[in-house]
Amino acid sequence: MLLPARLSAPPPGWARYADVVVVGSGIAGLTAALRIREALATADRGSADPTVLVVTKDQLSAGSTQWAQGGIAAALGPEDTPEEHLRDTLLAGAGVCDPEAVRVLVTEGPEAVRELIALGAAFDRDPAGMLALTREGGHHRDRIAHAGGDATGAEIQRALVAAIRAHPDIEVIEHAMALDLIPGADGGVAGVTLHVLGEGQRDGVGAVHCRAVVLASGGLGQVFAATTNPAVATGDGTALALRAGAVLRDLEFVQFHPTVMWLGGDSRGQQPLISEAVRGEGAFLVDDAGVRFLQGEHELADLAPRDVVAKAIKRRMRDRGSDHVWLDARHFGAAKWERRFPTILATCRAHGVDPVTDLIPVVPACHYASGGVVTDLVGRTSVPGLYACGEVACSGVHGANRLASNSLLEGLVFARRIAAHLGDALPPRREPAPDRRTPGLVAPAARDRIQATTSALVGVLRSADGLARATGELVEVCALAATDEPAAAAWESTNLLTVAAALVTAAAAREETRGSHWREDFADADDAWRGHLDLTLEPTAGGSRISSTFRPSLDHSPLLVPEGSA
Numbered sequence: 001m002l003l004p005a006r007l008s009a010p011p012p013g014w015a016r017y018a019d020v021v022v023v024g025s026g027i028a029g030l031t032a033a034l035r036i037r038e039a040l041a042t043a044d045r046g047s048a049d050p051t052v053l054v055v056t057k058d059q060l061s062a063g064s065t066q067w068a069q070g071g072i073a074a075a076l077g078p079e080d081t082p083e084e085h086l087r088d089t090l091l092a093g094a095g096v097c098d099p100e101a102v103r104v105l106v107t108e109g110p111e112a113v114r115e116l117i118a119l120g121a122a123f124d125r126d127p128a129g130m131l132a133l134t135r136e137g138g139h140h141r142d143r144i145a146h147a148g149g150d151a152t153g154a155e156i157q158r159a160l161v162a163a164i165r166a167h168p169d170i171e172v173i174e175h176a177m178a179l180d181l182i183p184g185a186d187g188g189v190a191g192v193t194l195h196v197l198g199e200g201q202r203d204g205v206g207a208v209h210c211r212a213v214v215l216a217s218g219g220l221g222q223v224f225a226a227t228t229n230p231a232v233a234t235g236d237g238t239a240l241a242l243r244a245g246a247v248l249r250d251l252e253f254v255q256f257h258p259t260v261m262w263l264g265g266d267s268r269g270q271q272p273l274i275s276e277a278v279r280g281e282g283a284f285l286v287d288d289a290g291v292r293f294l295q296g297e298h299e300l301a302d303l304a305p306r307d308v309v310a311k312a313i314k315r316r317m318r319d320r321g322s323d324h325v326w327l328d329a330r331h332f333g334a335a336k337w338e339r340r341f342p343t344i345l346a347t348c349r350a351h352g353v354d355p356v357t358d359l360i361p362v363v364p365a366c367h368y369a370s371g372g373v374v375t376d377l378v379g380r381t382s383v384p385g386l387y388a389c390g391e392v393a394c395s396g397v398h399g400a401n402r403l404a405s406n407s408l409l410e411g412l413v414f415a416r417r418i419a420a421h422l423g424d425a426l427p428p429r430r431e432p433a434p435d436r437r438t439p440g441l442v443a444p445a446a447r448d449r450i451q452a453t454t455s456a457l458v459g460v461l462r463s464a465d466g467l468a469r470a471t472g473e474l475v476e477v478c479a480l481a482a483t484d485e486p487a488a489a490a491w492e493s494t495n496l497l498t499v500a501a502a503l504v505t506a507a508a509a510r511e512e513t514r515g516s517h518w519r520e521d522f523a524d525a526d527d528a529w530r531g532h533l534d535l536t537l538e539p540t541a542g543g544s545r546i547s548s549t550f551r552p553s554l555d556h557s558p559l560l561v562p563e564g565s566a
């Protein structure tokens with residue numbers, strides 16, 4: 001798909017240097033900053049004092065980590081093993097995980113969680129003082145550690161923010177949007193251009209020159225009209241990396257969380273999540289006639305992997321002509337609701353539903369990007385000096401469908417790996433290259449149309465016809481909504497358009513149904529498609545074009561996908 005304008009950040013009003021810039025402040029970004037500072041301080045760098053700068057678009061705690069409810073998955077229980085965690089992860093990933101990356105995740109995960117606990121994150125414990133572990137969709141063991149009942153992300157974020165604030169040698173700039181990377185003369189990264197609001201001397205657009213940029217900027221949920229993601233999740237890192245020449249992978253695998261509270265058909269923006277852990281503790285789904293429709297769909301019934309559950313819900317809604325289904329957890333009783341799910345209880349009540357006595361209306365909504373910027377096992381992207389971890393990255397651990405609660409773990413494990421790598425091999429400082437690109441941004445007013453297009457035509461159910469219509473809509477947005485006004489909101493809408501275009505390109509190319517990518521016109525998984533779609537931005541005479549290349553999967557394990565889940 002053609003994007004008509006190429007971008008260039010406006011000339012910087014100020015400039016400075018840091019060894020490493022971390023973009024983003026969730027579990028991946030803050031862990032990376034802490035560990036990189038430690039790794040650089042330990043490495044032999046003569047007398048130079050390492051400088052690590054964290055930049056974040058809003059406040060330190062505004063990203064998706066804060067909102068994570070269910071928990072963090074790791075083989076921490078006495079009966080569990082990394083091998084079993086690996087098996088569940090590969091199975092959910094539907095044949096397109098990178099097995100080596102998954103092995104890293106599950107073997108280094110338990111230690112990474114213990115370190116998080118040592119840093120001060122307080123997880124829930126059983127009466128004997130052992131970590132309380134629960135189960136979520138696709139897991140065959142209880143391996144989800146949680147905090148505050150259903151406020152795991154908030155507790156992790158609290159602990160990490162406290163550690164960052166207490167660290168004298170890590171600098172933070174809040175309300176700083178990363179606009180674009182500064183190219184180096186050799187094609188690598190020489191720095192990052194920021195748009196900063198309200199930082200006195202550093203107000204407005206500025207340049208930070210550095211040796212390495214670590215993208216930990218989170219997801220892209222706001223490309224859809226309704227999502228569990230907070231307002232900051234506008235795919236900035238994904239779009240910026242694509243513009244810088246990085247390869248994106250598996251972008252079509254956008255995960256729709258099965259149980260998001262239904263607030264009415266035209267509800268937009270961030271929607272309340274009803275954690276899978278609620279089903280993990282025994283809640284079940286029923287249709288408008290009270291029928292439990294997941295039994296018979298999958299051996300794990302209501303705890304099947306989330307693509308299976310989301311598709312079953314969508315099918316049931318379509319067959320019954322209803323706009324949502326119901327989650328029944330009334331049998332928990334008030335005491336269990338208050339102890340185990342206090343956040344969800346309060347949210348439901350705030351919306352006029354008391355889950356102790358009422359069914360909760362739920363519907364699938366955009367939740368997580370399983371794909372993103374391709375990285376290797378130490379977080380390197382295809383652009384020298386650019387690293388990525390957390391939701392913005394595609395490390396290979398999620399494949400076509402992320403296993404529940406593996407996302408916090410991925411952020412933790414791969415941030416540590418980037419730090420270890422930078423401690424050993426910090427890239428050289430690069431001379432910035434002259435930037436000859438022409439400006440071109442999309443007006444903020446285009447945002448609603450972009451979101452409406454992706455929600456209607458690139459959501460849970462996709463078809464060639466719908467994707468062609470989506471492409472047409474986005475091309476029109478490109479043509480009609482150009483602006484010369486370089487406000488942060490215009491960069492956001494440009495990033496949303498870029499991500500939407502990349503998503504449509506990948507979804508149209510993959511002519512099969514696999515994991516969280518569901519094509520109505522290609523209803524089955526096709527072995528010929530067992531692999532990845534890599535996306536790059538190619539310059540053309542009139543602007544730039546997103547092109548895709550197919551790469552076979554490294555996961556050759558037999559696919560034990562149960563009936564009905566393809």
Ligand code: SIN
Nearest residue numbers: 069070275276404405
């Ligand atoms: C949930 O609590 O259901 C979300 C967990 C996840 O997305 O991994």
